[in-house]
Amino acid sequence: MKQTIEKIAVTTLKSSSPKQETDESLIATLNTGDEEAFNQIFERYRFWVARIVGRFFRRPERVEEIVQEVFTKLYFSSSYFSPQPGKTFANWLSSITINFCYDELRRLKRRPEQSISELTQAESNWLKEKLTAPQTSSTEQQIITRDLATKLLSELSAEDRLVLTLLDVEDLSVNEIAKITGWSVSKVKIRTYRARLALRGLLKKFV
Amino acid sequence: MFWKNSKIENEKLDKIGKLLLKSAALSNEEADQMASSPQIYNRLRANIIKESLIRSEASDNWFAIWSIARYAVPLMAGIAVIAFSSFWILETHLQQVTTVSSSNYLPADINILPVTACSISSKTECIVSSNDVLSIVFQEQTTEIKNESAK
Numbered sequence: 001m002k003q004t005i006e007k008i009a010v011t012t013l014k015s016s017s018p019k020q021e022t023d024e025s026l027i028a029t030l031n032t033g034d035e036e037a038f039n040q041i042f043e044r045y046r047f048w049v050a051r052i053v054g055r056f057f058r059r060p061e062r063v064e065e066i067v068q069e070v071f072t073k074l075y076f077s078s079s080y081f082s083p084q085p086g087k088t089f090a091n092w093l094s095s096i097t098i099n100f101c102y103d104e105l106r107r108l109k110r111r112p113e114q115s116i117s118e119l120t121q122a123e124s125n126w127l128k129e130k131l132t133a134p135q136t137s138s139t140e141q142q143i144i145t146r147d148l149a150t151k152l153l154s155e156l157s158a159e160d161r162l163v164l165t166l167l168d169v170e171d172l173s174v175n176e177i178a179k180i181t182g183w184s185v186s187k188v189k190i191r192t193y194r195a196r197l198a199l200r201g202l203l204k205k206f207v
Numbered sequence: 208m209f210w211k212n213s214k215i216e217n218e219k220l221d222k223i224g225k226l227l228l229k230s231a232a233l234s235n236e237e238a239d240q241m242a243s244s245p246q247i248y249n250r251l252r253a254n255i256i257k258e259s260l261i262r263s264e265a266s267d268n269w270f271a272i273w274s275i276a277r278y279a280v281p282l283m284a285g286i287a288v289i290a291f292s293s294f295w296i297l298e299t300h301l302q303q304v305t306t307v308s309s310s311n312y313l314p315a316d317i318n319i320l321p322v323t324a325c326s327i328s329s330k331t332e333c334i335v336s337s338n339d340v341l342s343i344v345f346q347e348q349t350t351e352i353k354n355e356s357a358k
Binding site: 148 | 217220221223224225226227228229230231232233234235237238239241242243244247248250251254255258262
């Protein structure tokens with residue numbers, strides 16, 4: 001699944017509405033107080049933002065809440081966006097979205113909802129099974145995998161979770177992650193190495 | 208051999224980790240379904256109105272502080288300037304008064320010197336030194352003591 005944020009944007013935009021006005025001109029109109037411009041931006045990008053948020057969270061209410069927060073932030077901070085070569089509106093919006101997701105991950109880390117000690121027998125078996133024979137994909141197995149994933153990944157720090165999701169799920173490069181998060185390239189590399197070690201350590205506990 | 212095994216194990220663990228990360232994410236279809244909910248736009252508008260109210264309240268507070276500070280700060284600065292200038296004027300005026308009063312009552316050729324034997328004896332130059340005065344005083348005292356003892 002080689003699908004970068006830009007690719008998601010392209011597919012989403014194609015499926016949603018034909019581009020009549022550019023994002024930049026819509027933002028300029030929004031800055032004059034035109035509510036219709038905001039509605040157009042929302043219609044154009046809501047699926048895209050939801051897909052990015054969906055990479056980090058599964059609960060519908062949480063996804064919806066973050067989508068709302070992202071667009072509220074966009075509504076009040078649109079004047080801060082200045083189009084530059086190599087920095088499109090989509091990039092800017094993805095940075096806002098990922099920062100919101102990162103904040104939410106940190107908040108959840110402070111108040112964990114599930115504990116790894118609550119791992120069921122089925123989940124433990126799944127992990128062991130995956131190490132010996134990694135090809136099983138029944139619906140029941142998928143549900144077990146999802147629950148296990150939620151529990152295990154909640155044990156990772158927000159930074160680890162963010163960097164691994166962007167690398168392994170979004171298939172972004174180190175440079176792209178650095179650009180989106182505002183971290184340095186070396187920080188992303190170090191964080192990736194540590195995140196991998198942390199995830200291996202977590203998995204080893206239960207295998 | 209150990210390194211090779213460890214590498215294979217790490218690769219396996221990374222694969223499982225990747226699988227878990229993907230499982231924890233929503234599929235595009237699921238995410239689109241959530242985003243297409245008609246309620247999401249209504250809630251967003253409500254959220255924006257709520258945020259606008261919070262921001263306007265905050266800006267009202269700032270405006271109230273600003274409207275007070277706008278008058279209070281120059282007023283305080285004015286008071287400070289007046290107080291400082293009045294002290295300064297008063298001080299310079301007092302200096303002038305003392306110099307004027309001393310020049311009124313004393314002749315211009317008099318030099319005010321500290322009260323010493325020299326200043327008592329002469330206006331311009333010192334004829335008798337302090338040692339002379341002390342020796343005269345001691346002489347007088349010794350003659351008085353001698354006289355008393357003779358009596």
